[in-house]
Amino acid sequence: MHETPLTALVLSGGGARAAYQVGVLRALTRMRREALGPAARMRNPFGIICGTSAGAVNAAALACHADRFEAAVEVVAKVWQNFSAEQVYRADSLGVMRSGAQWLTMLSLGWMIARWRRARPRSLLDNAPLAVLLQRLVPLERLPQMLRQRHLHALAVTASSYTSGEHYTFYDAAEPIAPWLRSQRVAWPGRLTQAHLLASSAIPFVFPATQLQAQGQAGWFGDGSMRQTAPLSSAVHLGAQRLFVIGAGRMAEPPGHVVAGNGYPSLAQIAGHAMASIFLDALAVDIERMRRINRTLALLPESALADTPLRPLEVLVISPSQRLDDIAGRHLGALPAPVRGLLRGVGVSGKGAQARGGALASYLLFEAPYTRELMALGEADAQARRDEVLRFFAWDTMARARRRQHVATPDICLP
Numbered sequence: 001m002h003e004t005p006l007t008a009l010v011l012s013g014g015g016a017r018a019a020y021q022v023g024v025l026r027a028l029t030r031m032r033r034e035a036l037g038p039a040a041r042m043r044n045p046f047g048i049i050c051g052t053s054a055g056a057v058n059a060a061a062l063a064c065h066a067d068r069f070e071a072a073v074e075v076v077a078k079v080w081q082n083f084s085a086e087q088v089y090r091a092d093s094l095g096v097m098r099s100g101a102q103w104l105t106m107l108s109l110g111w112m113i114a115r116w117r118r119a120r121p122r123s124l125l126d127n128a129p130l131a132v133l134l135q136r137l138v139p140l141e142r143l144p145q146m147l148r149q150r151h152l153h154a155l156a157v158t159a160s161s162y163t164s165g166e167h168y169t170f171y172d173a174a175e176p177i178a179p180w181l182r183s184q185r186v187a188w189p190g191r192l193t194q195a196h197l198l199a200s201s202a203i204p205f206v207f208p209a210t211q212l213q214a215q216g217q218a219g220w221f222g223d224g225s226m227r228q229t230a231p232l233s234s235a236v237h238l239g240a241q242r243l244f245v246i247g248a249g250r251m252a253e254p255p256g257h258v259v260a261g262n263g264y265p266s267l268a269q270i271a272g273h274a275m276a277s278i279f280l281d282a283l284a285v286d287i288e289r290m291r292r293i294n295r296t297l298a299l300l301p302e303s304a305l306a307d308t309p310l311r312p313l314e315v316l317v318i319s320p321s322q323r324l325d326d327i328a329g330r331h332l333g334a335l336p337a338p339v340r341g342l343l344r345g346v347g348v349s350g351k352g353a354q355a356r357g358g359a360l361a362s363y364l365l366f367e368a369p370y371t372r373e374l375m376a377l378g379e380a381d382a383q384a385r386r387d388e389v390l391r392f393f394a395w396d397t398m399a400r401a402r403r404r405q406h407v408a409t410p411d412i413c414l415p
Contacts, residue, residue, distance in 0.1 A: 004047075005241040005242060006047045006048060006153060006239055006240055006241045006242075007045060007046050007047060007048070007240065007241065007242050007243070007244060007393070008046065008047070008048035008049070008050060008235035008238070008240035008242070008243050008244065009045075009046040009048070009049045009050070009059070009062075009244050009246075010050045010051075010231065010232060010235050010243055010244070010245040010246070011049075011050070011051040011052070011055030011056070011058050011059050011246055012052055012053075012055050012225070012231060012245070012246065012247050012248050012279065012280075012283050013052040013053025013054055013055050013056075013200075013201075013223060013224060013225040013248065013278075013279045014053060014054060014055070014225075014248030014249065014279045014280075014362075014363060015053065015054050015201075015203055015206075015279075015362075015363030015364060015366075016054070016083075016362065016363055016364060016365045016366045016367075016370065016371060016374075017054070017248040017249065017279075017324050017362055017363060017374065018053070018054035018055050018057070018058055018080075018248060019080045019083070019370075019371035019372075019374040019375050019378075020246070020248060020320055020324070020374040020375065020377060020378040021055060021058055021246045021248070021378065022058065022073070022076055022077050022080050022375055022378065023077075023374065023375035023376060023377060023378020023379040023380075023381075023382070024246050024318050024378040024379070024381065024382045025062075025073045025076075025077075025246075025378075026073055026074075026077055026375070026378070026379055027378070027379040027380075027382035027383050028045075028382060028389065029069070029070045029073050031382075031383075031386055031389055031390060031395070032045065032393070032395055033070070035390060035395040035396065035398065035399040036395060036398055036399060036402065037402065043069065044066040044067070044069040044151055044152065045069065045393060046062075046069075046152075046244070047152065047153035047154070047240075048152075048153050048154045048155075048156070048235055048238050048239065048240050049062055049063045049066075049152065049154075049155050049156075050155075050156045050157075050158075050234050050235045050238075051156075051157050051158075051200070052157070052158045052200060052223075052224040052225050052228065052231065053200055053201045053203070053223050053224055053225050053279070054201050054248075055246075055248070056157035056158065056196075056197055056200040056201060056224060057134065057137070057138065057197050057200075057201055058076060059155065059157065060138045060140065060143075060155065060157065060192065060197055061075070061076050061137050061138045062076065063143060063146060063152055063155040064138055064139050064140060064142045064143050064146065065142070065146075066146045066151040066152040067146060067149065067151045075137075076137070077375065079133075079137060080371045080372075080375060081368065081371065081372055081375065082368055083366045083367060083368050083371045084366065084367060084368065085335065085336055085339060085364070085365075085366045085367055086129060086336070087129055087130070087133050087366065088127060088129060088130045088133070088366045089125040089126055089127045089128075089129060089130065089207070089364075089366075090125065090126040090128065090129060091335075091336040091338060091339050092336070092338060093338045122208040122209070123202075123205060123206060123207050123208040124205055124206045124207075124342070125206055125207060125339075125364075126208075127198070127201075127202070127207040127208065130198065130201070130207075131194065131198060134194045134197055134198070135194065138194065138197065140192055140193060140194065143155060143172060143192065144172075144191075147172065147173065147174040148174065150174060152174065153173065153174050153175075153238070153239065154171055154172065154173035154174065154177065154238045154239075155171065155172055155173075155192065156169050156170065156171035156234045156235070156238060157169075157170055157171075157192060157196050157197060157200045157224065158170070158200055158224030158225075158228060158234065159196065159199040159200045159202075159210075159212065159221040159222065159223070159224045160221060160222050160223060160224060160225075160226040160227050160228070161214065161219045161220070161221050162209055162219070162220045162221065162222055163219030163220050163221075164219060165184070165227075166184050166185065166186050166227075167184060167185045167186070167224075167226070167227040167228055167229070168185075168186050168187075168188055168214055168221070168224075169185070169186070169187045169188070169233075169234040169237075170188050170189075170190065170192060170196050170212075170214075171187065171188075171189055171192075171234065171238065172189065172190065172191060172192050173189065173238065176189075177189065177237075177238060177239070180237045182230075182233070184227060184229075185229070185230070185233070186214070186215070187234070187237065188214050188215065195210055195211075195212055196212065198210045199212055199221035199222065199224075200221075200223065200224040201223065201224075202221070202222045202223050203222075203223050203275075203363060204222055204223055204226060204278070205271075206363070206364065207222075207223075209221060209222045210222075223278070225278045225279045225282070226278055228282050229282055229286075230282075230286050230289075231282055231283045231286050232245070232283075232286050232287070232290060232315075233286075236313065240313070241313070241314075242313060242314040242315065242316075242392070243290075243313060243314070243315040243316070244315075244316050244318075244392070245283070245287065245315060245316070245317045245318070246317075246318055246319070246378075247280070247283055247284075247317060247318070247319030247320070248279060248280065248319075248320070248324070249276065249279065249280040249319065249320060249324060266346065266347025266356065266357060267346040267347050268343065268346045268347035268348045268356065268357030268359075268360045268361075269347060269356070269357060269359070269360075271346065271359075271360045272325070272357065272358070272359025272360040272362075273359065275359065275360065275363055276359065279363075287315065287317055290313060290315055291315070293310060293312075294312045294313065297310060297311070297312045298312065314392065316388060316389070316392045318378075318381055318382055318385065319381075320374075320377060320378075320381065321377070321380075321381050321384075322377060324362045324374065325358040325359040325362050326358065327362070327370065327373055327374065327377075328355075328358040328359075328361045328362035328365050328370060329350070329351065329352060329353070329355030329358035329361075330351065330352055330355070330373075331365055331367065331369050331370040331373070332348065332349075332350070332351050332355055332358070332361055332365075333351055334365065334367035334368075334369045334370060335361070335364075335365060335367060339364070343357065343360070343361060343364075346360070348360060348361050
Protein backbone atom coordinates (compact mmCIF):
# COMPACT_ATOMS: atom_id res chain seq x y z
CA MET A 1 0.00 0.00 0.00
CA HIS A 2 1.07 3.58 -0.57
CA GLU A 3 1.36 6.07 2.27
CA THR A 4 -1.30 8.63 3.14
CA PRO A 5 -2.17 11.44 2.72
CA LEU A 6 -2.11 10.97 -1.03
CA THR A 7 1.27 12.35 -2.13
CA ALA A 8 2.40 12.90 -5.71
CA LEU A 9 5.94 12.58 -6.95
CA VAL A 10 6.47 14.97 -9.87
CA LEU A 11 9.57 14.36 -12.01
CA SER A 12 10.34 17.01 -14.59
CA GLY A 13 12.10 16.59 -17.92
CA GLY A 14 15.66 17.28 -18.91
CA GLY A 15 17.34 14.40 -20.73
CA ALA A 16 20.49 13.30 -18.93
CA ARG A 17 19.78 15.85 -16.20
CA ALA A 18 17.21 13.38 -14.82
CA ALA A 19 20.09 11.59 -13.09
CA TYR A 20 19.77 14.30 -10.43
CA GLN A 21 16.28 13.02 -9.58
CA VAL A 22 17.61 9.57 -8.77
CA GLY A 23 20.13 11.01 -6.32
CA VAL A 24 17.35 12.89 -4.51
CA LEU A 25 15.25 9.71 -4.33
CA ARG A 26 18.15 7.68 -2.94
CA ALA A 27 18.58 10.20 -0.15
CA LEU A 28 14.82 10.19 0.44
CA THR A 29 14.62 6.42 0.89
CA ARG A 30 17.60 6.51 3.25
CA MET A 31 15.96 9.21 5.40
CA ARG A 32 12.74 7.23 5.59
CA ARG A 33 14.54 4.01 6.57
CA GLU A 34 16.48 5.83 9.29
CA ALA A 35 13.28 7.39 10.66
CA LEU A 36 10.86 4.47 10.35
CA GLY A 37 13.06 1.40 10.35
CA PRO A 38 13.58 -1.45 7.84
CA ALA A 39 9.82 -2.08 7.47
CA ALA A 40 9.58 1.15 5.45
CA ARG A 41 11.52 -0.42 2.57
CA MET A 42 8.45 -2.03 1.03
CA ARG A 43 5.95 0.81 1.39
CA ASN A 44 5.54 3.31 -1.45
CA PRO A 45 5.54 6.93 -0.20
CA PHE A 46 3.93 8.18 -3.43
CA GLY A 47 0.40 7.21 -4.36
CA ILE A 48 0.65 9.29 -7.55
CA ILE A 49 3.71 9.40 -9.79
CA CYS A 50 3.89 11.88 -12.68
CA GLY A 51 6.76 12.20 -15.12
CA THR A 52 7.74 14.18 -18.16
CA SER A 53 10.45 13.41 -20.73
CA ALA A 54 13.32 11.52 -19.05
CA GLY A 55 11.41 12.03 -15.81
CA ALA A 56 8.62 9.93 -17.33
CA VAL A 57 11.06 7.03 -17.74
CA ASN A 58 12.13 7.30 -14.10
CA ALA A 59 8.49 7.66 -13.02
CA ALA A 60 7.30 4.59 -14.92
CA ALA A 61 10.20 2.45 -13.69
CA LEU A 62 9.32 3.33 -10.08
CA ALA A 63 5.59 2.83 -10.62
CA CYS A 64 6.06 -0.64 -12.06
CA HIS A 65 7.85 -1.70 -8.85
CA ALA A 66 5.72 0.27 -6.40
CA ASP A 67 5.43 -2.83 -4.20
CA ARG A 68 9.15 -2.57 -3.42
CA PHE A 69 9.84 1.11 -3.83
CA GLU A 70 13.29 1.31 -2.24
CA ALA A 71 14.56 -1.60 -4.33
CA ALA A 72 13.12 0.08 -7.42
CA VAL A 73 15.07 3.25 -6.69
CA GLU A 74 18.27 1.21 -6.46
CA VAL A 75 17.57 -0.55 -9.77
CA VAL A 76 17.07 2.80 -11.52
CA ALA A 77 20.14 4.21 -9.74
CA LYS A 78 22.29 1.34 -11.00
CA VAL A 79 21.33 2.16 -14.58
CA TRP A 80 22.16 5.84 -14.17
CA GLN A 81 25.43 5.07 -12.36
CA ASN A 82 26.66 3.00 -15.29
CA PHE A 83 25.11 4.92 -18.15
CA SER A 84 26.61 5.34 -21.58
CA ALA A 85 25.20 7.28 -24.50
CA GLU A 86 24.94 4.08 -26.56
CA GLN A 87 22.09 2.99 -24.28
CA VAL A 88 19.99 5.97 -25.36
CA TYR A 89 21.01 6.85 -28.91
CA ARG A 90 23.31 5.57 -31.62
CA ALA A 91 26.70 7.12 -30.89
CA ASP A 92 28.79 5.17 -33.40
CA SER A 93 30.15 6.85 -36.53
CA LEU A 94 27.69 5.18 -38.89
CA GLY A 95 24.68 5.95 -36.71
CA VAL A 96 25.70 9.60 -36.31
CA MET A 97 26.31 9.95 -40.06
CA ARG A 98 22.90 8.48 -40.90
CA SER A 99 21.03 10.86 -38.62
CA GLY A 100 22.94 13.88 -37.38
CA ALA A 101 25.30 14.44 -40.30
CA GLN A 102 22.48 14.31 -42.87
CA TRP A 103 20.28 16.48 -40.66
CA LEU A 104 22.98 19.16 -40.38
CA THR A 105 23.59 18.90 -44.13
CA MET A 106 19.97 19.74 -44.77
CA LEU A 107 20.24 22.74 -42.45
CA SER A 108 23.31 24.05 -44.24
CA LEU A 109 22.67 23.07 -47.88
CA GLY A 110 18.92 22.90 -48.06
CA TRP A 111 16.15 20.41 -48.56
CA MET A 112 16.73 20.20 -52.31
CA ILE A 113 19.79 18.03 -51.71
CA ALA A 114 17.79 15.90 -49.29
CA ARG A 115 15.09 15.30 -51.92
CA TRP A 116 17.67 14.52 -54.56
CA ARG A 117 19.36 11.97 -52.31
CA ARG A 118 16.00 10.68 -50.99
CA ALA A 119 17.32 11.24 -47.48
CA ARG A 120 14.77 11.74 -44.76
CA PRO A 121 16.60 11.94 -41.43
CA ARG A 122 14.03 12.79 -38.79
CA SER A 123 16.27 14.02 -36.00
CA LEU A 124 19.77 14.86 -34.91
CA LEU A 125 20.19 11.48 -33.17
CA ASP A 126 18.68 8.00 -33.50
CA ASN A 127 17.20 6.88 -30.16
CA ALA A 128 16.50 3.27 -31.18
CA PRO A 129 18.70 1.94 -28.31
CA LEU A 130 16.40 3.64 -25.80
CA ALA A 131 13.53 1.38 -26.86
CA VAL A 132 15.66 -1.64 -25.94
CA LEU A 133 16.56 -0.14 -22.55
CA LEU A 134 12.89 0.59 -21.79
CA GLN A 135 11.91 -3.02 -22.38
CA ARG A 136 14.39 -4.07 -19.69
CA LEU A 137 14.02 -1.21 -17.22
CA VAL A 138 10.27 -0.54 -17.33
CA PRO A 139 8.09 -3.69 -17.16
CA LEU A 140 4.79 -1.93 -17.78
CA GLU A 141 2.99 -5.27 -17.72
CA ARG A 142 3.31 -5.04 -13.90
CA LEU A 143 1.51 -1.69 -13.70
CA PRO A 144 -2.08 -3.06 -13.65
CA GLN A 145 -1.12 -5.31 -10.73
CA MET A 146 0.40 -2.39 -8.82
CA LEU A 147 -2.81 -0.41 -9.31
CA ARG A 148 -5.10 -3.32 -8.49
CA GLN A 149 -3.24 -4.10 -5.26
CA ARG A 150 -3.30 -0.41 -4.24
CA HIS A 151 0.45 -0.04 -4.19
CA LEU A 152 -0.20 2.91 -6.50
CA HIS A 153 -3.14 5.24 -7.11
CA ALA A 154 -2.13 6.56 -10.54
CA LEU A 155 0.74 6.98 -13.01
CA ALA A 156 0.78 9.82 -15.54
CA VAL A 157 3.19 10.70 -18.32
CA THR A 158 2.97 13.66 -20.65
CA ALA A 159 3.67 14.20 -24.34
CA SER A 160 3.08 16.94 -26.87
CA SER A 161 1.20 16.33 -30.10
CA TYR A 162 2.90 17.66 -33.23
CA THR A 163 -0.29 16.69 -35.09
CA SER A 164 -2.86 18.67 -33.09
CA GLY A 165 -0.59 21.10 -31.22
CA GLU A 166 -2.07 20.03 -27.87
CA HIS A 167 -0.39 18.90 -24.69
CA TYR A 168 -1.47 15.42 -23.54
CA THR A 169 -1.44 13.72 -20.17
CA PHE A 170 -1.72 9.95 -20.54
CA TYR A 171 -2.66 8.24 -17.30
CA ASP A 172 -3.70 4.93 -15.75
CA ALA A 173 -5.34 4.76 -12.34
CA ALA A 174 -6.56 2.26 -9.75
CA GLU A 175 -10.08 3.70 -9.97
CA PRO A 176 -11.80 5.53 -12.82
CA ILE A 177 -10.83 9.22 -12.90
CA ALA A 178 -12.73 11.46 -15.29
CA PRO A 179 -10.41 13.02 -17.90
CA TRP A 180 -10.04 16.77 -17.80
CA LEU A 181 -9.85 19.26 -20.63
CA ARG A 182 -8.24 22.67 -20.50
CA SER A 183 -7.09 25.12 -23.16
CA GLN A 184 -4.55 23.25 -25.32
CA ARG A 185 -4.34 20.52 -22.63
CA VAL A 186 -5.96 17.10 -22.88
CA ALA A 187 -6.02 14.18 -20.43
CA TRP A 188 -6.44 10.68 -21.83
CA PRO A 189 -6.87 7.55 -19.67
CA GLY A 190 -5.77 4.08 -20.72
CA ARG A 191 -3.03 1.49 -20.71
CA LEU A 192 0.46 3.01 -20.89
CA THR A 193 3.14 1.54 -23.15
CA GLN A 194 6.81 2.00 -23.91
CA ALA A 195 5.72 4.09 -26.92
CA HIS A 196 4.30 6.69 -24.52
CA LEU A 197 7.68 6.89 -22.79
CA LEU A 198 9.54 7.21 -26.10
CA ALA A 199 7.19 10.01 -27.14
CA SER A 200 7.45 11.83 -23.81
CA SER A 201 11.28 11.74 -23.93
CA ALA A 202 11.65 12.71 -27.60
CA ILE A 203 13.59 15.97 -27.17
CA PRO A 204 12.58 18.23 -30.09
CA PHE A 205 14.95 18.08 -33.08
CA VAL A 206 17.28 15.76 -31.14
CA PHE A 207 15.14 12.58 -31.09
CA PRO A 208 12.41 11.50 -33.55
CA ALA A 209 8.70 11.80 -32.81
CA THR A 210 6.66 8.71 -31.90
CA GLN A 211 3.22 7.80 -33.21
CA LEU A 212 0.50 7.29 -30.57
CA GLN A 213 -3.24 6.73 -30.47
CA ALA A 214 -5.18 9.46 -28.68
CA GLN A 215 -8.90 10.18 -28.75
CA GLY A 216 -9.35 7.46 -31.34
CA GLN A 217 -6.87 8.93 -33.81
CA ALA A 218 -3.20 8.41 -34.54
CA GLY A 219 -0.83 11.34 -34.14
CA TRP A 220 2.85 12.14 -33.85
CA PHE A 221 4.10 13.08 -30.40
CA GLY A 222 7.26 14.59 -28.97
CA ASP A 223 8.71 15.67 -25.65
CA GLY A 224 6.15 16.26 -22.93
CA SER A 225 7.88 19.42 -21.73
CA MET A 226 6.80 21.30 -24.85
CA ARG A 227 3.70 23.44 -24.31
CA GLN A 228 3.51 22.19 -20.72
CA THR A 229 2.15 25.37 -19.19
CA ALA A 230 1.05 23.70 -15.94
CA PRO A 231 3.45 20.84 -15.01
CA LEU A 232 1.77 20.27 -11.64
CA SER A 233 -1.81 20.12 -12.91
CA SER A 234 -1.92 16.39 -13.70
CA ALA A 235 -0.97 15.49 -10.11
CA VAL A 236 -3.67 17.83 -8.79
CA HIS A 237 -6.35 16.46 -11.14
CA LEU A 238 -5.45 12.90 -10.11
CA GLY A 239 -6.23 13.76 -6.50
CA ALA A 240 -2.90 14.62 -4.88
CA GLN A 241 -3.09 16.23 -1.46
CA ARG A 242 0.58 17.22 -1.40
CA LEU A 243 3.33 17.40 -4.03
CA PHE A 244 6.99 16.41 -3.87
CA VAL A 245 8.65 17.95 -6.92
CA ILE A 246 12.18 17.25 -8.18
CA GLY A 247 13.42 19.75 -10.74
CA ALA A 248 16.17 19.30 -13.30
CA GLY A 249 17.57 22.83 -13.13
CA ARG A 250 17.96 25.69 -10.71
CA MET A 251 14.69 27.45 -10.00
CA ALA A 252 16.48 30.82 -10.04
CA GLU A 253 19.95 32.19 -10.55
CA PRO A 254 21.67 33.75 -7.52
CA PRO A 255 21.43 37.56 -7.25
CA GLY A 256 24.03 39.37 -9.28
CA HIS A 257 24.68 36.46 -11.64
CA VAL A 258 26.31 37.84 -14.79
CA VAL A 259 27.26 35.94 -17.93
CA ALA A 260 30.21 37.39 -19.82
CA GLY A 261 29.59 38.10 -23.48
CA ASN A 262 31.68 36.15 -25.99
CA GLY A 263 30.47 37.45 -29.30
CA TYR A 264 27.50 36.25 -31.29
CA PRO A 265 25.90 33.13 -29.73
CA SER A 266 26.49 29.80 -31.41
CA LEU A 267 23.70 27.47 -32.48
CA ALA A 268 24.49 25.37 -29.39
CA GLN A 269 24.02 28.37 -27.09
CA ILE A 270 20.71 29.25 -28.71
CA ALA A 271 19.58 25.62 -28.54
CA GLY A 272 20.59 25.42 -24.87
CA HIS A 273 18.56 28.54 -24.13
CA ALA A 274 15.58 27.05 -25.96
CA MET A 275 15.95 23.80 -23.99
CA ALA A 276 15.90 25.73 -20.72
CA SER A 277 12.69 27.46 -21.82
CA ILE A 278 11.13 24.09 -22.65
CA PHE A 279 12.30 22.07 -19.66
CA LEU A 280 12.80 24.50 -16.79
CA ASP A 281 10.83 27.73 -17.03
CA ALA A 282 7.27 26.31 -16.94
CA LEU A 283 7.93 24.37 -13.73
CA ALA A 284 9.25 27.43 -11.90
CA VAL A 285 6.25 29.49 -13.05
CA ASP A 286 3.75 26.79 -12.04
CA ILE A 287 5.30 26.40 -8.59
CA GLU A 288 5.13 30.14 -8.03
CA ARG A 289 1.50 30.12 -9.23
CA MET A 290 0.61 27.37 -6.74
CA ARG A 291 2.30 29.17 -3.87
CA ARG A 292 0.46 32.38 -4.77
CA ILE A 293 -2.87 30.51 -4.76
CA ASN A 294 -2.01 29.00 -1.37
CA ARG A 295 -1.29 32.47 0.04
CA THR A 296 -4.57 33.78 -1.34
CA LEU A 297 -6.60 30.88 0.06
CA ALA A 298 -5.02 31.39 3.47
CA LEU A 299 -6.57 34.88 3.57
CA LEU A 300 -10.11 33.70 2.79
CA PRO A 301 -12.69 33.00 5.52
CA GLU A 302 -14.07 29.46 5.77
CA SER A 303 -17.38 30.52 4.21
CA ALA A 304 -15.57 31.71 1.08
CA LEU A 305 -13.43 28.58 0.93
CA ALA A 306 -16.58 26.46 0.79
CA ASP A 307 -17.62 28.23 -2.42
CA THR A 308 -14.42 27.58 -4.37
CA PRO A 309 -13.10 24.30 -5.83
CA LEU A 310 -9.56 25.45 -5.06
CA ARG A 311 -7.78 23.98 -2.07
CA PRO A 312 -4.39 24.65 -0.54
CA LEU A 313 -1.71 22.12 -1.46
CA GLU A 314 1.48 21.47 0.41
CA VAL A 315 4.45 21.38 -1.96
CA LEU A 316 8.12 20.66 -1.43
CA VAL A 317 10.53 21.34 -4.28
CA ILE A 318 14.10 20.09 -4.48
CA SER A 319 16.18 21.33 -7.40
CA PRO A 320 19.92 21.52 -8.17
CA SER A 321 21.96 23.91 -6.05
CA GLN A 322 24.57 24.14 -8.81
CA ARG A 323 24.37 24.99 -12.51
CA LEU A 324 24.16 21.71 -14.40
CA ASP A 325 25.45 23.50 -17.52
CA ASP A 326 28.77 24.06 -15.70
CA ILE A 327 28.94 20.45 -14.54
CA ALA A 328 28.31 19.28 -18.11
CA GLY A 329 31.17 21.49 -19.31
CA ARG A 330 33.57 19.47 -17.16
CA HIS A 331 32.48 16.21 -18.80
CA LEU A 332 32.28 17.00 -22.52
CA GLY A 333 35.23 14.70 -23.12
CA ALA A 334 33.18 11.74 -21.87
CA LEU A 335 30.94 11.88 -24.95
CA PRO A 336 31.77 9.39 -27.73
CA ALA A 337 34.04 10.90 -30.37
CA PRO A 338 31.42 10.84 -33.20
CA VAL A 339 28.93 12.70 -30.98
CA ARG A 340 31.58 15.23 -29.95
CA GLY A 341 32.29 15.83 -33.61
CA LEU A 342 28.63 16.30 -34.39
CA LEU A 343 28.09 18.73 -31.51
CA ARG A 344 31.26 20.62 -32.41
CA GLY A 345 29.49 21.46 -35.66
CA VAL A 346 26.85 23.43 -33.75
CA GLY A 347 29.23 25.12 -31.31
CA VAL A 348 29.86 22.70 -28.42
CA SER A 349 33.58 22.82 -27.64
CA GLY A 350 36.28 23.22 -24.99
CA LYS A 351 36.20 21.83 -21.50
CA GLY A 352 35.93 23.01 -17.92
CA ALA A 353 35.70 26.77 -17.50
CA GLN A 354 36.43 27.21 -21.21
CA ALA A 355 33.57 24.97 -22.34
CA ARG A 356 31.06 26.34 -24.82
CA GLY A 357 27.62 24.89 -25.38
CA GLY A 358 27.47 23.08 -22.04
CA ALA A 359 23.75 23.85 -21.73
CA LEU A 360 22.90 21.80 -24.82
CA ALA A 361 25.33 19.03 -23.88
CA SER A 362 23.83 18.77 -20.39
CA TYR A 363 20.73 17.14 -21.90
CA LEU A 364 22.68 14.63 -24.02
CA LEU A 365 25.52 13.59 -21.67
CA PHE A 366 24.27 10.11 -20.84
CA GLU A 367 27.73 9.15 -19.61
CA ALA A 368 28.60 7.78 -16.16
CA PRO A 369 31.07 10.50 -15.07
CA TYR A 370 28.38 13.15 -15.57
CA THR A 371 25.36 11.20 -14.33
CA ARG A 372 27.21 10.09 -11.18
CA GLU A 373 28.10 13.67 -10.33
CA LEU A 374 24.47 14.70 -10.78
CA MET A 375 23.31 11.84 -8.57
CA ALA A 376 25.79 12.84 -5.88
CA LEU A 377 24.55 16.45 -6.09
CA GLY A 378 20.94 15.24 -5.76
CA GLU A 379 21.79 13.23 -2.64
CA ALA A 380 23.65 16.17 -1.10
CA ASP A 381 20.87 18.67 -1.88
CA ALA A 382 18.21 16.41 -0.38
CA GLN A 383 20.32 15.65 2.70
CA ALA A 384 20.86 19.38 3.25
CA ARG A 385 17.08 19.73 3.56
CA ARG A 386 16.57 16.65 5.71
CA ASP A 387 14.50 18.41 8.36
CA GLU A 388 12.14 19.82 5.72
CA VAL A 389 11.74 16.42 4.10
CA LEU A 390 10.96 14.69 7.41
CA ARG A 391 8.38 17.33 8.30
CA PHE A 392 6.78 17.23 4.85
CA PHE A 393 6.16 13.48 5.03
CA ALA A 394 5.53 13.59 8.81
CA TRP A 395 8.25 10.97 9.20
CA ASP A 396 9.65 12.91 12.16
CA THR A 397 6.32 12.58 13.99
CA MET A 398 6.05 8.91 13.07
CA ALA A 399 9.59 8.30 14.27
CA ARG A 400 8.86 9.88 17.65
CA ALA A 401 5.72 7.76 18.01
CA ARG A 402 7.73 4.67 17.11
CA ARG A 403 10.34 5.48 19.77
CA ARG A 404 7.64 6.07 22.41
CA GLN A 405 6.03 2.74 21.57
CA HIS A 406 9.37 0.99 21.87
CA VAL A 407 9.95 2.53 25.30
CA ALA A 408 6.41 1.64 26.44
CA THR A 409 6.82 -2.05 25.54
CA PRO A 410 10.20 -3.13 26.95
CA ASP A 411 11.55 -6.58 26.24
CA ILE A 412 10.29 -9.27 28.63
CA CYS A 413 13.07 -11.19 30.33
CA LEU A 414 12.24 -14.82 30.98
CA PRO A 415 13.67 -16.47 34.10
